[in-house]
Amino acid sequence: xxxxxxxxxxxxxxxxxxxxxxxxxxxxxxxxxxxxxxxxxxxxxxxxxxxxxxxxxxxxxxxxxxxxxxxxxxxxxxxxxxxxxxxxxxxxxxxxxxxxxxxxxxxxxxxxxxxxxxxxxxxxxxxxxxxxxxxxxxxxxxxxxxxxxxxxxxxxxxxxxxxxxxxxxxxxxxxxxxxxxxxxxxxxxxxxxxxxxxxxxxxxxxxxxxxxxxxxxxxxxxxxxxxxxxxxxxxxxxxxxxxxxxxxxxxxxxxxxxxxxxxxxxxxxxxxxxxxxxxxxxxxxxxxxxxxxxxxxxxxxxxxxxxxxxxxxxxxxxxxxxxxxxxxxxxxxxxxxxxxxxxx
Amino acid sequence: xxxxxxxxxxxxxxxxxxxxxxxxxxxxxxxxxxxxxxxxxxxxxxxxxxxxxxxxxxxxxxxxxxxxxxxxxxxxxxxxxxxxxxxxxxxxxxxxxxxxxxxxxxxxxxxxxxxxxxxxxxxxxxxxxxxxxxxxxxxxxxxxxxxxxxxxxxxxxxxxxxxxxxxxxxxxxxxxxxxxxxxxxxxxxxxxxxxxxxxxxxxxxxxxxxxxxxxxxxxxxxxxxxxxxxxxxxxxxxxxxxxxxxxxxxxxxxxxxxxxxxxxxxxxxxxxxx
Numbered sequence: 001x002x003x004x005x006x007x008x009x010x011x012x013x014x015x016x017x018x019x020x021x022x023x024x025x026x027x028x029x030x031x032x033x034x035x036x037x038x039x040x041x042x043x044x045x046x047x048x049x050x051x052x053x054x055x056x057x058x059x060x061x062x063x064x065x066x067x068x069x070x071x072x073x074x075x076x077x078x079x080x081x082x083x084x085x086x087x088x089x090x091x092x093x094x095x096x097x098x099x100x101x102x103x104x105x106x107x108x109x110x111x112x113x114x115x116x117x118x119x120x121x122x123x124x125x126x127x128x129x130x131x132x133x134x135x136x137x138x139x140x141x142x143x144x145x146x147x148x149x150x151x152x153x154x155x156x157x158x159x160x161x162x163x164x165x166x167x168x169x170x171x172x173x174x175x176x177x178x179x180x181x182x183x184x185x186x187x188x189x190x191x192x193x194x195x196x197x198x199x200x201x202x203x204x205x206x207x208x209x210x211x212x213x214x215x216x217x218x219x220x221x222x223x224x225x226x227x228x229x230x231x232x233x234x235x236x237x238x239x240x241x242x243x244x245x246x247x248x249x250x251x252x253x254x255x256x257x258x259x260x261x262x263x264x265x266x267x268x269x270x271x272x273x274x275x276x277x278x279x280x281x282x283x284x285x286x287x288x289x290x291x292x293x294x295x296x297x298x299x300x301x302x303x304x305x306x307x308x309x310x311x312x313x314x315x316x317x318x319x320x321x322x323x324x325x326x327x328x329x330x331x332x333x334x335x336x337x338x339x340x341x342x343x344x
Numbered sequence: 345x346x347x348x349x350x351x352x353x354x355x356x357x358x359x360x361x362x363x364x365x366x367x368x369x370x371x372x373x374x375x376x377x378x379x380x381x382x383x384x385x386x387x388x389x390x391x392x393x394x395x396x397x398x399x400x401x402x403x404x405x406x407x408x409x410x411x412x413x414x415x416x417x418x419x420x421x422x423x424x425x426x427x428x429x430x431x432x433x434x435x436x437x438x439x440x441x442x443x444x445x446x447x448x449x450x451x452x453x454x455x456x457x458x459x460x461x462x463x464x465x466x467x468x469x470x471x472x473x474x475x476x477x478x479x480x481x482x483x484x485x486x487x488x489x490x491x492x493x494x495x496x497x498x499x500x501x502x503x504x505x506x507x508x509x510x511x512x513x514x515x516x517x518x519x520x521x522x523x524x525x526x527x528x529x530x531x532x533x534x535x536x537x538x539x540x541x542x543x544x545x546x547x548x549x550x551x552x553x554x555x556x557x558x559x560x561x562x563x564x565x566x567x568x569x570x571x572x573x574x575x576x577x578x579x580x581x582x583x584x585x586x587x588x589x590x591x592x593x594x595x596x597x598x599x600x601x602x603x604x605x606x607x608x609x610x611x612x613x614x615x616x617x618x
Contacts, residue, residue, distance in 0.1 A: 073510035086508040100512030
């Protein structure tokens with residue numbers, strides 16, 4: 001399998017983007033907006049010129065500032081799908097897809113992406129999902145060696161998104177191209193990529209398999225990006241093997257991790273149980289947070305419930321049985337072993 | 345209630361006065377002489393010479409404006425460099441110059457004793473009293489209208505579309521002709537129509553720099569001015585002619601701006617095959 005290698009420094013307005021990354025399967029870069037994610041794609045595609053560095057595909061240099069090599073975008077075999085798709089508004093769907101096809105027939109691609117019936121339509125007449133498929137078909141018609149996707153799902157509504165996400169994951173597996181995708185949504189990244197990198201202010205905080213980032217987030221940023229609850233407190237050695245953490249509210253929480261000083265307590269929503277009453281003797285969970293029920297958000301067959309500062313994920317059936325309602329009192333409980341302590 | 349009625353009436357009255365004021369001179373031109381006599385005057389050699397000369401010099405001038413102005417506008421629209429704003433201001437400067445100043449400037453630059461006079465002389469080029477001088481005067485005065493509009497049109501083209509074309513394998517040239525130009529087309533056509541209209545009416549700089557010699561440098565506006573003393577009817581006829589030509593330009597401009605390319609046409613016009 002081909003490998004895309006990047007190692008470069010690109011000065012941006014507020015910080016410098018520094019990235020060394022090898023991509024042979026699908027790598028997702030996640031991070032807050034303004035972290036430099038899109039700039040990474042622009043450097044690989046040749047649309048931005050880093051101050052120093054290298055970009056190469058299987059040893060063939062696309063960019064090497066030391067050797068003064070910099071191929072123009074049209075000579076790098078990349079398929080770049082822009083966040084807003086950047087379809088040519090004055091060209092039909094067919095002409096859009098054929099733009100980079102260099103004379104190769106595009107009918108098979110139009111069929112494959114189920115846009116054959118739209119061949120003579122113009123981009124303004126298409127729905128978001130259709131535009132995304134045209135953008136993908138257009139990028140693939142160019143016969144790319146590397147695929148670059150900029151927030152491929154961000155422009156879609158929630159209903160279309162889950163379906164498209166599934167299709168896209170399958171497509172990426174089938175293509176087996178080195179793929180670099182950027183997104184601000186960790187769930188999208190985890191669903192689409194083999195490896196996820198968390199990019200904050202131009203630096204890669206952690207790179208690993210999606211499950212690894214959830215299991216062992218290196219710091220508070222990574223934890224919050226993977227969708228975890230993050231509570232701040234001060235850790236001190238507690239009784240037994242546990243670490244006690246004093247929250248700002250004065251409550252104590254316990255973790256099996258060892259730490260001292262200011263720490264972030266990471267707990268995932270699915271580790272948290274919700275109850276209307278609390279019976280300390282009948283519960284193995286050591287950590288209890290009492291609070292008002294905030295928002296209740298349905299996600300597929302689950303409900304995300306906010307209890308005080310903690311978000312819990314429970315089944316829709318449980319939420320109904322507990323008669324949870326915004327404004328009521330509830331207890332969020334989780335085990336000491338269900339927490340991770342990370343530096344702030 | 346009364347106040348609103350009064351205000352409404354005042355607005356309508358103002359609009360009527362403005363409309364009448366703008367229309368009256370045009371109406372007057374056509375009402376002073378019967379259409380038959382107007383048409384008869386058009387066969388006068390002074391008129392035909394001036395019309396042919398006007399169309400010829402303007403066509404050459406506009407070809408130069410398009411050929412040199414388009415790349416200049418594209419560079420100014422897409423590149424950021426120190427002094428860019430100054431360059432844009434300098435390009436627009438001829439727009440606000442009084443025509444007499446433009447004429448003097450052209451004489452000081454290209455005239456026999458001007459900045460480039462010696463160089464041109466050595467090359468055996470004499471501009472005084474030639475059609476080339478008319479072309480230069482027209483291009484100088486009319487080009488800023490096209491260039492500033494072209495800059496705006498190019499700036500409106502989404503840079504992501506240009507980037508997309510590049511990553512799809514199109515070099516700069518193909519990207520320009522297949523993406524940038526079709527998308528900027530309306531703005532370019534609008535600017536070109538304005539520039540053409542301005543050039544067709546050019547008077548001050550031309551009469552100072554090129555003179556007013558029938559059949560050589562005497563364009564329609566110059567011919568109208570010299571006929572004005574001798575034969576007012578001829579002046580009227582030529583004025584009517586200019587009104588018709590300018591009006592036709594304005595209509596063409598409107599049509600261009602509203603025109604949506606039908607699919608096959610747009611491909612023929614703007615998609616040169618690889």
